Amino acid sequence: MYNDKVMDHFFNPRNVGEIENPDGVGQVGNPICGDMMRITLKVKDNRIEDIKFRTFGCGAAIATSSMVTELVKGLTLEEALEVSNKHVAEALGGLPPQKLHCSNLAADAVRAAIKDYYERQGIDVDIEVGHDEHGH
């Protein structure tokens, strides 16, 4: 069902946890749908210095969370905002079709955390969170 890369990120997830006194927090999904992700991040000189995740969800939900933290760590905020759910799935070498829409929210969680960071800084930026989000 899942390829080896997805299984590797599921069984050995990177950057699990919660950053103390984060600069931004993003939470997407909800437990009713079966997927919920919470991203915390530290920003330094406009770059994501550190990022951690906690996820409630299936194998794909956990693997995409792990992968997105690897993809955006060290990127500028503008670069990180360009990372989409589709990029995350591609970086994992693909996901089963039924998982693409329900368990692939990790990039949305990152965008939500960056949005929260900008809000905390009083910076007015229009960021869309979850334009390709699941609608259930």
Place this chain on the structure above:
Amino acid sequence: MSSQPNPERLVYLDHSATTPVRPEVLAAMLPYFANKFGNASSVHRWGYEARQAINDAREKVASLIEASPNEILFTSGGTESDNLAIRGVAHSRKAKGKHLITSQIEHHAVLHTFEALQKEGFEVTFVPCDKYGLIDPDDIKRAIRKDTILISIMHGQNEVGTIEPIKDIGAIAREHGVLFHTDAVQSAGKVPIDVRDMNIDLLTVSSHKIYGPKGVGALYVRKGVRLVPQVTGGAQERRMRAGTENVPGIVGFGEACRLAKADLPEESQRLANLRDKLIQGILDKIPDVVLNGHPTLRLPHNVNVSVKYLEGESILLNLDRMGVAASSGSACTSGSLEPSHVLLAMGLSHETAHGSLRFTLGRSNTEEDIDYVLEVLPPIVEKLRSMSPLGPGSGL
């Protein structure tokens, strides 16, 4: 799916999904593929041989549920038997009425068949269940109308293991002149069934749930009950189910029924003991776990729990890596966006339903298997919970 190459032990706990064919069953079937290959309808020794084998199997299947052999129809499995019973009765009695009664917690083979009949113009009442998955016979009684023609309520619930009061429901049906069908796919061979004592008019059994081959099942049709056949063609199965008989499958199914009946009292008790050990062990070792289904009115081989703050598939993947096979009613494993309709009908929240785990025991399982599961499951839950944003303090 990639799995851990060498788990310490392999423990199959998904016997409600399917079971391995017993060696005795396989041995009984083998001659009927190449050597005794005849068509049972033929008028020659090859045909007679096949006919005799089917007759013998029919007696064995009938004996498991205390029916007469001429009340057994062979089909391709549980799903076809459910379809034949429900559509067959609905179509044969539609002049008498258009109202049908079933429950919210039936298997999809029953539920979706009733939904299809709704589109044909039948009216269906889906009675609810309580928090243990138990159906109240009084709800059935209240649902009966003058134009009710069929009631279908399952015997043993396939997900949560609750055993329904079908004898009482059958008595109510008979009192009101309504036919009563029960899907006994999960209970046959596990708990005693007597179709006459239990007031059953139609009953579904499947071969591959009781160590027989896949692709074969039976429908018990009480003498005198009329059905409209759903597969038309030749005159096989008393014109109720056309098509050349699956002789090796039927032979295997018969042998599986004979063995299930012979082993039933002892094996049921053994499974119930293992079941109770597993339930108690999980509840003792893992915090924030609830038992789903009835605590005592329960199939001897079914364990179903919800692990709070986790999603089922993530636990199944970890269990599989450790060599343990189980299942879940989470949305991710149901193939839809909704978790199990059964758990929701019992009143579980979506979150709790997503965290359900079903372990179904069988002949191969031992005390050591249960000990192994109780050893590997708690660290898996602990690891996943440490990754979850949900928890006792999260308010979710």
